[in-house]
Amino acid sequence: MRCGQSLQKYSSDSRTAVEDRCDGSEGASTLSGLRDRAKTKTMNRFGLAKGQVVYVFASLVIGCQELTPEARQMLTEGVNSYEKAEYNSATTKLSQFIDKNKEAPEVAEAHYIRGLCQLKLSHRSEARRDFEVALQRASRKDLIARAQACLAVMAYDDGNWATAANYYGEALPWIEDIHDYDDHLLRHGISLQRLGQWEPSRQVFARILHKYPNGAAAKSAKTLMGWNRPYFTVQCHALSKPDAAANEVARLRKLGLDASQQMETRQGQALYLVQVGQYKTYDEALQALERIKRHVPGARVVP
Secondary structure: OOOOOOOOOOOOOOOOEEEEEEEEOOOOOHHHHHHHHHOOHHHHHOOOOOOOOOOOOEEOOOOOOOHHHHHHHHHHHHHHHOOOOHHHHHHHHHHHHHHOOOOOOOHHHHHHHHHHHHOOOOOHHHHHHHHHHHHOOOOOHHHHHHHHHHHHHHHHOOOOOHHHHHHHHHHHHHHOOOOOOHEEEEEEEHHHHHOOHHHHHHHHHHHHHHHHOOOOOOHHHHHOOOOOOOOEEEEEEEOOOOHHHHHHHHHHOOOOOOEEEEEEEEEEEEEEEEEEEEEHHHHHHHHHHHOOOOOOOEEEEOO
């Protein structure tokens, strides 16, 4: 491989064959999928619920630093193995390169690519360490941003909204060329919203609707931006009859729950929502949800 050659092939998997989110394709288009992913861990698919799709962050450029022919071949073979989906082989070759070239600037790239391999192999802890080292060692802003974006994705899946929001805030301005950028913006907005940062999250949702009105993330962004209350709540029912909603509110109040009734129009039809509580953050609402589900198994947090 010649100096400066671009390694372009870190492309997406198919929609149904989800493997990781730092190296894949199209994003979820529904709010429910994004909500469920934070709770559902399928470790052999990068912590995602089945059927969720993932993201690609790669198009690395191996720099012009001096490497021995042996080292350059080792790194090239590692990348080639990754491109062929030979992840164990790629991990071994990249590990050999890292061990023998600890001071080389290209070690940052090697850690990043090995992190992608570790995700494919469902080794989340090892992947996180590789991305963190890549972040520490990288000098190129694009590589720094890609490592940050991978860490943001992992934090999002773990429900660590503050870490996800911070990494996304730093990374997204530098990687607008990546596939499904609007979906990453959506995750950034959701992370901010779940921290109770309502206005910053609306600004992100508004940006999605302005720049990607027909994108996969637009429907969810519009729904989330339309939530005009500065709190989360637990929704228990959406009923067509106000009397039925009032009866359910009364029942829940007798159980000691702070239930209320809200009217909402959807597709021209009036719905009467039975909701419990007002919570500043998503995590506070999740804690309440466990208690409420004892009485209403189908309850969920909104937005």
